[in-house]
Amino acid sequence: xxDMVSTSSTSGRRxxxxxxxxxxxxxxxxxxxVLGVFFVLPVSAMLARGFVVDGSLDxxxxxxxxxxxxxxxxxxxTLWSAAAGTVMSLALGLPAAYALYRLDLPLRRPLRALLxxxxxxxxxxxxxxxxxxLADSGPLGFLGLDGSAIAIVLGLTFFNAAVVxxxxxxxxxxxxxxxxxxxxxxxxxxxxxxxxxxxPALKPALVSAxxxxxxxxxxxxxxxxxxxxxxxxxxxxxxYLLTNNLLDLRAAAALSVxxxxxxxxxxxxxxxxxxxxxxxxERTPPRPRRARRGDVAALVATGLLLVLVLAPMTxxxxxxxxxxxxxxxxxxxxxxxxxxxxxxxxxxAVPVTDALLTSLRTAVDATWMSLLVGLLVAxxxxxxxxxxxxxxVRSGLDAVFMLPLGxxxxxxxxxxxxxxxxxxxxxxxxxxxxxxxQALVALPLVVRTIAPVLGGVDDRQRQAAASxxxxxLRAVLTVDLPVVWKPLLAAAGFAFAVSLGEFGxxxxxxRDDHPTLPVVIYRLLxxxxxxxxxxxxxxxxxxxxxxxxxxxxxxxxRVPSAGAF
Amino acid sequence: xxxxxxRAHRPGTRTITTLVLVTAVTVLAGCSLVxxxxxxxxxxxxxxxxxxxxxxxxxxVLVTHDSFALPKKLVKAFEADSGYELEVRASGxxxxxxxxxxxxxxxxxxxxxxxxxNSFASRALDAGVFADSGVTLPxxxxxxxxxxxxxxxxxxxxxxxxxxxxxxxxxEQGIPEPETLDDLVEPAYADxxxxxxxxxxxxxxxFLLATIAEHGDxxxxxxxxxxxxxAKLTSGWSDAYYVDFTQGGGxxxxxxxxxYDSSPAFTLTEDGEATTTRALLDTxxxxxxxxxxxxxxxxxxxxxxxIEWLLSPEVQAALPESxxxxxxxxxxxxxxxxxxFAEQPTDAYTVDADEITANREQWLTEWTDITxx
Numbered sequence: 016x017x018d019m020v021s022t023s024s025t026s027g028r029r030x031x032x033x034x035x036x037x038x039x040x041x042x043x044x045x046x047x048x049v050l051g052v053f054f055v056l057p058v059s060a061m062l063a064r065g066f067v068v069d070g071s072l073d074x075x076x077x078x079x080x081x082x083x084x085x086x087x088x089x090x091x092x093t094l095w096s097a098a099a100g101t102v103m104s105l106a107l108g109l110p111a112a113y114a115l116y117r118l119d120l121p122l123r124r125p126l127r128a129l130l131x132x133x134x135x136x137x138x139x140x141x142x143x144x145x146x147x148x149l150a151d152s153g154p155l156g157f158l159g160l161d162g163s164a165i166a167i168v169l170g171l172t173f174f175n176a177a178v179v180x181x182x183x184x185x186x187x188x189x190x191x192x193x194x195x196x197x198x199x200x201x202x203x204x205x206x207x208x209x210x211x212x213x214x215p216a217l218k219p220a221l222v223s224a225x226x227x228x229x230x231x232x233x234x235x236x237x238x239x240x241x242x243x244x245x246x247x248x249x250x251x252x253x254x255y256l257l258t259n260n261l262l263d264l265r266a267a268a269a270l271s272v273x274x275x276x277x278x279x280x281x282x283x284x285x286x287x288x289x290x291x292x293x294x295x296x297e298r299t300p301p302r303p304r305r306a307r308r309g310d311v312a313a314l315v316a317t318g319l320l321l322v323l324v325l326a327p328m329t330x331x332x333x334x335x336x337x338x339x340x341x342x343x344x345x346x347x348x349x350x351x352x353x354x355x356x357x358x359x360x361x362x363x364a365v366p367v368t369d370a371l372l373t374s375l376r377t378a379v380d381a382t383w384m385s386l387l388v389g390l391l392v393a394x395x396x397x398x399x400x401x402x403x404x405x406x407x408v409r410s411g412l413d414a415v416f417m418l419p420l421g422x423x424x425x426x427x428x429x430x431x432x433x434x435x436x437x438x439x440x441x442x443x444x445x446x447x448x449x450x451x452x453q454a455l456v457a458l459p460l461v462v463r464t465i466a467p468v469l470g471g472v473d474d475r476q477r478q479a480a481a482s483x484x485x486x487x488l489r490a491v492l493t494v495d496l497p498v499v500w501k502p503l504l505a506a507a508g509f510a511f512a513v514s515l516g517e518f519g520x521x522x523x524x525x526r527d528d529h530p531t532l533p534v535v536i537y538r539l540l541x542x543x544x545x546x547x548x549x550x551x552x553x554x555x556x557x558x559x560x561x562x563x564x565x566x567x568x569x570x571x572x573r574v575p576s577a578g579a580f
Numbered sequence: 581x582x583x584x585x586x587r588a589h590r591p592g593t594r595t596i597t598t599l600v601l602v603t604a605v606t607v608l609a610g611c612s613l614v615x616x617x618x619x620x621x622x623x624x625x626x627x628x629x630x631x632x633x634x635x636x637x638x639x640x641v642l643v644t645h646d647s648f649a650l651p652k653k654l655v656k657a658f659e660a661d662s663g664y665e666l667e668v669r670a671s672g673x674x675x676x677x678x679x680x681x682x683x684x685x686x687x688x689x690x691x692x693x694x695x696x697x698n699s700f701a702s703r704a705l706d707a708g709v710f711a712d713s714g715v716t717l718p719x720x721x722x723x724x725x726x727x728x729x730x731x732x733x734x735x736x737x738x739x740x741x742x743x744x745x746x747x748x749x750x751x752e753q754g755i756p757e758p759e760t761l762d763d764l765v766e767p768a769y770a771d772x773x774x775x776x777x778x779x780x781x782x783x784x785x786x787f788l789l790a791t792i793a794e795h796g797d798x799x800x801x802x803x804x805x806x807x808x809x810x811a812k813l814t815s816g817w818s819d820a821y822y823v824d825f826t827q828g829g830g831x832x833x834x835x836x837x838x839x840y841d842s843s844p845a846f847t848l849t850e851d852g853e854a855t856t857t858r859a860l861l862d863t864x865x866x867x868x869x870x871x872x873x874x875x876x877x878x879x880x881x882x883x884x885x886x887i888e889w890l891l892s893p894e895v896q897a898a899l900p901e902s903x904x905x906x907x908x909x910x911x912x913x914x915x916x917x918x919x920x921f922a923e924q925p926t927d928a929y930t931v932d933a934d935e936i937t938a939n940r941e942q943w944l945t946e947w948t949d950i951t952x953x
Contacts, residue, residue: 146823152833240815245777261941262679436687523671540818542904544846545829
């Protein structure tokens with residue numbers, strides 16, 4: 016028995032010296048092809064239109080654009096508002112991640128789902144809901160926040176705290192509690208435990224979440240415009256204006272290059288910070304414990320976040336129930352029709368219920384696509400590397416799949432039109448383009464949710480399984496899957512919510528006979544009429560409720576005996 | 581050891597079974613778009629195998645903006661009468677639509693485009709996006725053609741962007757309502773006006789154009805006065821109307837808003853006998869939306885048929901309630917509320933389409949400087 020094991024292990028090593036790089040390439044090939052066709056190609060096509068003027072490369076013109084003082088102002092605003100949004104999301108998201116994943120709180124699952132709902136709400140609606148609260152005439156008007164930078168940062172936090180909670184929370188949940196307990200037993204204060212034991216162990220997840228949130232904040236479009244009252248512009252809003260309104264492709268290309276550069280720098284920094292983690296993932300997550308007196312700070316922060324998230328949502332809900340001067344369900348009943356202006360007109364081509372169905376079907380596609388590709392990417396980037404080159408390649412791959420978050424949806428959207436028009440890539444009119452675009456947006460979230468946990472699996476467990484005769488597939492199923500199952504479901508919930516709420520790329524690609532719910536909401540909000548407004552809000556409430564229910568249901572799916580060990 | 585491995589094996593198998601089941605159920609339940617669209621030709625009336633004229637394409641593709649909406653029965657009637665199958669590709673606003681057409685000029689995304697408006701028309705015309713339409717204009721439509729490009733862009737609908745006031749508010753306050761653009765800079769109307777910005781909203785752009793038509797090169801001074809008088813800017817129309825306007829259903833505190841000439845038909849009193857808002861007809865900018873056959877279209881005959889259908893009395897009559905715009909063809913009956921409460925301006929501001937295309941960037945840059953000071 017001993018002999019057999021040792022022989023198979025030596026021959027295995029010889030075999031693996033060649034097969035490892037090959038497997039790496041093989042696994043990465045699919046995701047890379049997807050990224051190449053649906054991201055690199057369209058974006059390059061758009062950049063080429065900006066750089067090439069009358070058949071010759073015009074770098075000088077692009078550099079001139081970058082020298083404009085306005086561009087510097089816009090870049091500066093983008094960086095500091097995104098940084099502020101990220102800090103705020105972390106400040107409220109981390110305590111909430113702790114409270115909702117480590118403490119045995121009542122209703123913690125529904126609360127987790129609830130906090131993800133903002134992801135699925137279109138910014139137009141949230142903007143209106145936020146502004147109805149913050150406007151001088153609104154209930155919070157006395158704060159004077161309408162159109163201020165603070166309102167923008169609050170809006171960014173509203174949307175992004177969920178990323179911190181989910182990405183860090185799932186890692187925190189599976190964290191071995193014993194080192195922290197040992198530290199406490201040795202006399203460390205709770206703060207010392209957090210700083211010296213817990214946070215270092217969470218570092219990979221923390222860095223992941225931070226970089227994703229920063230990218231989301233830096234490329235947020237609707238929040239900056241709606242809540243900033245046009246006083247502020249970011250690189251993203253500037254690219255939109257230049258491309259969509261002015262068709263100034265050269266200036267847009269210049270800003271896109273700037274955007275990509277910022278993203279690359281950020282990713283390199285994040286990569287440096289994300290040190291190889293200790294194998295700290297427990298196969299059986301420790302049971303959440305009851306809240307103690309020391310948890311008050313975390314609970315207060317969670318409460319604050321809930322208020323921030325619930326206030327605009329409550330405003331939405333109340334608005335959807337307003338009928339004239341009273342209350343009622345008229346708007347919800349009208350959802351089954353095609354919209355009703357006074358004369359009984361057809362505002363929408365399809366009833367809102369159909370749009371919900373389209374949204375759900377699109378979201379299912381976007382979810383499986385992003386999970387499939389995301390899982391492959393996560394596996395490739397987290398396997399233990401041998402040698403510097405391999406490690407470099409892996410972390411490079413990791414960063415490459417984050418890029419779609421950092422590039423403007425307008426650029427990618429127009430890029431689809433000009434790059435994917437001819438066979439074999441005549442895909443621009445395919446109904447699958449919408450879920451594919453949404454999957455690309457969700458992909459970094461999926462990777463960043465799964466990878467930190469997968470990276471925490473002790474490679475020796477896999478080796479042990481292999482030396483005991485388990486096939487690679489079986490090793491994955493027995494070693495990795497139980498650990499990665501929960502983050503995988505969390506990622507699925509993420510992808511689903513992102514897809515349900517995605518508007519930028521979708522409005523660009525959606526076809527009229529099958530509009531998604533956010534597109535319909537946008538259209539309802541674009542016309543006068545009390546019922547139209549109430550219907551837009553009612554549709555948003557339906558979207559929010561659907562998201563919450565689906566996310567809850569997805570998280571209920573579990574490996575039946577993940578706790579068998 | 582072996583026992584542990586065998587035990588460990590079980591959850592894996594079960595998980596896979598669960599996954600396969602979940603996937604199968606969702607796909608079977610039709611919760612996926614995979615496979616959509618492939619079956620369309622098979623169900624089309626008079627599929628290619630049945631028709632004797634193998635050469636003529638049966639499908640015609642209409643590219644339009646995402647405000648496009650027409651009753652299904654009109655589409656069905658078109659398909660039955662013409663024998664074409666109409667595929668609508670709607671996305672983005674008028675600006676996005678125009679740019680899309682310009683960018684895909686070498687391989688157009690459809691046969692016919694509808695929704696390019698007078699503020700973007702010359703960008704599309706200059707780029708050579710449209711071919712001669714060959715459509716004869718019905719009575720009335722000729723009033724809305726462009727000076728240049730009449731042969732290529734056919735007017736389909738019109739509407740005007742006008743300043744609206746809350747008549748009830750002014751009555752209660754005992755202040756006379758404003759009437760003109762110049763009134764808006766009077767101290768009596770300080771802090772009462774809200775408008776979407778020109779850079780981010782197409783009605784906002786139309787309002788900027790109205791002020792340019794009125795004040796010519798002096799428009800920056802007018803805007804400086806307007807901002808000094810406490811005008812409020814929002815990013816989009818819905819924001820201005822539903823949050824800040826006093827008749828937008830919320831707690832808005834501004835009784836003057838930029839909206840459309842048709843908006844008063846949507847703010848009726850409960851008995852439906854009166855409206856609580858009024859469009860100031862001396863402040864309006866005329867918007868016209870056009871349709872055209874795309875150069876290089878696969879089905880130019882079908883494209884022409886679509887334009888003729890858009891000009892037909894049935895579609896023209898459906899425009900107000902489906903897309904909130906007025907028909908261009910004369911003699912088309914308006915819905916009752918529109919006929920009573922939506923008054924069209926007789927003499928709206930206009931700016932030459934060429935001039936808009938030539939100056940858009942400079943105007944917007946200057947406007948942004950003034951408004952973000």
